[in-house]
Amino acid sequence: MVMLQQAHDLRLPIPLKVTINKETLVYSFDWRTREGVVKSFVELANTKGMAHEALKKRYLEMVSSTYSY
Secondary structure: OHHHHHHHHHOOOEEEEEEEOOEEEEEEEOOOOOHHHHHHHHHHHOOOOOOHHHHHHHHHHHHHOOOOO
8 A cells, every 4th residue: 555655654644534424534543553454444444334433433442552453
């Protein structure tokens, strides 16, 4: 993912724009976040029936946890 490499090179956050039911929110990951974590989040966001409330809860778990997803 080019976006991840660019964020790493420039030490910038990784913004992921997610639109669910015509509502768009941006979820931001630290530039040091592993590619697998970001891909896991994207997969979760694309899950049928996902809502921003549930996605935000998982996002907060992912960014605050020392466990590598």
